[in-house]
Each structure stands twice: as C-alpha cells, then as structure tokens.
Amino acid sequence: MRPRVMTVYGTRPEAIKVAPLVAAIDASDVLEGTTVVTGQHREMLDQVNEVFGIVPDHDLDVMSHGQSLSHLFARVLERLDPVLESVRPDAVVVQGDTSTSTAAALAAFHRRIPVVHLEAGLRSGDLHSPFPEEANRRLTSRLAALHLAPTAGSRENLLTEGVPATDVVVTGNTVIDALLDVVARPVSFRDAEVSRAVDGDGDLLLVTAHRRESWGEGMRGIGRALATLATRRPDLTIVLPAHRNPQVRAAVLPAVEGLANVLVVEPLAYAEFAHLTHRSTVVLTDSGGVQEEAPSLGKPVLVMRENTERPEAVTAGTVRLVGTDPDRIVAEVDRLLSDREAYASMARATNPYGDGHAAVRGVAAIEHLLGVGTRRPDLGG
Structure with missing residues (x-):
C-alpha cells in the first residue's frame, strides 16, 4: 500500500503554492494524495483550485463572520482532527505561515503524524511583523519533521535555530512553478x-x-x-x-x-x-x-x-x-x-527564488522521508 500524503491549506496564497506540489504528488508512482481545504479564504481559494484543476477531498469550511484569530485556529484544530483520524495519512503537508498551516501542523503533531513544512525557514527577525505570520512560521518549524526551504538563506535560518541539516531540503519556491505555468496560458480579463x-x-x-x-x-x-x-x-x-x-x-x-x-x-x-x-x-x-x-x-x-x-x-x-x-x-x-x-x-536582477522545479524536489524529499524514494540535489547544489 502506497503512503498517503495529506495536503492541508486554506488561503489563496497557500493554494497557489501547494498546487504544483499536489500535482507532483498525484504524478508520483509511490505516493497517494489527499487534499483538505479549511476555507480560510473562501471565494479566492475556490478560484485557485479551479485554475489548477484541484477538487478537494475534504472541506472544513471554518470561516465565520468576525471571528478572532484564536477562534479560527480552534476551529481548524477541531474540524481537522476527525479527518486525520479517518484518513490516517502517513504525512501532512502545510504551507507557509497562516493560521491554517500552524493549526494543521499542531493537529497532525498531536496524532504523531510527520509534518512537512512547505516554504520553511522564512524569518523577518521581528516576532510581531508581519503579524501573526512571523509567529506562525516559527511555531510550525518546531513541529515539522521535514522542512522544504525555498532558498539557501531560509535553510540557514533553520540551522541557526537548531533544526538538523538532514531535515532540510532547499527546493526553490513552488510559487515560481505555479506562476510560470499560468503566465504561459491565455487569459481573459x-x-x-x-x-x-x-x-x-x-x-x-x-x-x-x-x-x-x-x-x-x-x-x-x-x-x-x-x-x-x-x-x-x-x-x-x-x-x-x-x-x-x-x-x-x-x-x-x-x-x-x-x-x-x-x-x-x-x-x-x-x-x-x-x-x-x-x-x-x-x-x-x-x-x-x-x-x-x-x-x-x-x-x-x-x-x-x-x-x-x-x-x-x-x-x-x-x-x-x-x-x-x-x-x-x-x-x-x-x-x-x-x-x-x-x-x-x-x-534585470537575478531572481533567487527558483527555477520552476521546486515541486519535483519537494515530492522526492517526501518520498525519502516515507522510505519510498531518494532525494534530489538541493537547488543550487
């Protein structure tokens, strides 16, 4: 039976950045994929899923008018846990620095499911700026078993905080994969x-x-x-x-x-x-x-x-x-x-964020984590 990888996301930026990884998981010969959306951004999230042809397997629909960050966080925890119990994934992928990503990482951690952090290691140096994103990304790093860092600088941030080098892979940023895909297609405004x-x-x-x-x-x-x-x-x-x-x-x-x-x-x-x-x-x-x-x-x-x-x-x-x-x-x-x-x-400055193949490196790292594949060389390595 192939290991199952669950990807959890809730906002438009998350959807854009996980879309290439979701596609690469689906294309893997050794992994099974499951997608869960929280609906933290509703309409904008649905638009991105449509662009990339993603039909979520589960929708937690956590948003309510005027809710606080704490309420949002609690609802993600409460509604994701039964899905984790039912699906029993072998790994959970979260992206970036949202309330969805940190709450989902904590829910997976509570069930001893390895957490894969996509776009790991970003740091502003100020816990309160951007707020609450800087705190979210630091918290998620403490819970993750595999850190998919977009740049060598992000990798250094993680190593400085004591994350083992073996747990970090420099992939490039999947946002470049998504962007290059979309701008190559025609569009009507x-x-x-x-x-x-x-x-x-x-x-x-x-x-x-x-x-x-x-x-x-x-x-x-x-x-x-x-x-x-x-x-x-x-x-x-x-x-x-x-x-x-x-x-x-x-x-x-x-x-x-x-x-x-x-x-x-x-x-x-x-x-x-x-x-x-x-x-x-x-x-x-x-x-x-x-x-x-x-x-x-x-x-x-x-x-x-x-x-x-x-x-x-x-x-x-x-x-x-x-x-x-x-x-x-x-x-x-x-x-x-x-x-x-x-x-x-x-x-004309050189863009440091990737070459459009971040998702392929990320999936190879996940396969290695789960014992069914080998890593690719880091971006720039």
Whole structure:
C-alpha cells in the first residue's frame, strides 16, 4: 500500500503554492494524495483550485463572520482532527505561515503524524511583523519533521535555530512553478478597464495592500501616495485590486476616489493577477508572495513594509523596502519611472527564488522521508 500524503491549506496564497506540489504528488508512482481545504479564504481559494484543476477531498469550511484569530485556529484544530483520524495519512503537508498551516501542523503533531513544512525557514527577525505570520512560521518549524526551504538563506535560518541539516531540503519556491505555468496560458480579463490597461502601452503601476500591521495611518499613507502619483503622472495607470477587508478599504480608497487613472477593482482571479503582473511596469506591494512572483517576470518590486522575511530579493537588488511613508513611496516610484538605469538594475536582477522545479524536489524529499524514494540535489547544489 502506497503512503498517503495529506495536503492541508486554506488561503489563496497557500493554494497557489501547494498546487504544483499536489500535482507532483498525484504524478508520483509511490505516493497517494489527499487534499483538505479549511476555507480560510473562501471565494479566492475556490478560484485557485479551479485554475489548477484541484477538487478537494475534504472541506472544513471554518470561516465565520468576525471571528478572532484564536477562534479560527480552534476551529481548524477541531474540524481537522476527525479527518486525520479517518484518513490516517502517513504525512501532512502545510504551507507557509497562516493560521491554517500552524493549526494543521499542531493537529497532525498531536496524532504523531510527520509534518512537512512547505516554504520553511522564512524569518523577518521581528516576532510581531508581519503579524501573526512571523509567529506562525516559527511555531510550525518546531513541529515539522521535514522542512522544504525555498532558498539557501531560509535553510540557514533553520540551522541557526537548531533544526538538523538532514531535515532540510532547499527546493526553490513552488510559487515560481505555479506562476510560470499560468503566465504561459491565455487569459481573459473580466474587468473591461483592466483589460484596456493591459492592452495599452503606457506605464502601469500594480498595487496591493493589506498587511494588518499597516492598518490605520500606514494604509492612509499608502492612499495619499497613490493620489500624489496619479495627480503628478496623468499618463500613469494605477491598478489597485482592493483587498476586501473593510479597514483596508476605508483607509486607502477615499484618497484615490475620482482619479481617472486609478482603477480600483475587486480582487482578481489568480490567472488574471499573474498576467497583470507580467504587463506591469512597477509593482508596489506589501504582499509576501508578490515579492517572489514579480521578480520572476522581471518587474521591480517596492515593498511597503519596514522588514521582510524574504531578504534574498533585497540582496539581489530586485526588491526594495520603502515602508508606508507617502513621501518615500512617491520618491521611489518616481525614481523607477524616470531613471532608466535605476529601473534596469532592478528589472534585470537575478531572481533567487527558483527555477520552476521546486515541486519535483519537494515530492522526492517526501518520498525519502516515507522510505519510498531518494532525494534530489538541493537547488543550487
């Protein structure tokens, strides 16, 4: 009987990053796969599953309106445990740094099931930023039996914390596998204004903002920066897929209301967002995953945070931290749009996050963990 590997995920970023691994598990000659979604992001999660043809075997449907992080965590534990008892997997894969990933890792640990942590070893150095992600990823590392680290830097973080070297594999990031797959496919944009912007030939600034630690004045600063850029540069198109959190919208959107060259749209399906990133001139974001995706497409990334758990791209020169001060955001965007040499130095920097084969390395490591295969060499090894 082939070992069974259960993959548990709940948010859109998790779904994107586990999709290549789920496909590689299904393609394995020696493993059986089971997928469980928690529904931490409902609509956006379903969209990504549809793009990659994933039909979950179990849906825990944990979300309820206004619930706290603790309530969410408790519901994942409560609803996943009977599934673990019924399926009895030989390993459980979790991804990244969400409440879903840490709660699922703890549920598996309670049943003495080995935990595989995909995208392991990321660290910002500040337990409270990003919040609660930094704490989640550190907690998950303490529970994992196998750490699939995206970069050599992530591996070093784990070794520094005492994780045995034999338990860490540098795979690259599966987000690159997913991105390269999706941008090679054609896409149709549901929003006509976005479609026209993509088909145009002017500069396009893609903006995403949602970080909890920036709620309030930080988000208001982002809104003021976008308004200044739009006013100064009427030929610049700014596309802002607005996060659905009411606090984010209330802080950012009033500043850009009525500006014709700011397109405020609903969150885009993953394939649309990937193609919009490909078309953009500069990406302004506070997202973690976008810091990995955009450099793979040759796009300079300005990160509206004071620190990042993904320092490799900063070191490589394709990502720059700009915080949420509106004057600094405006100055950095202006610099890239006005200075061709500065733009080229970021756009041509080497992306450190992988070669599109992370999932293959990850599955080989899981097969080795379960005694049915051998590891592949680490990325860059």
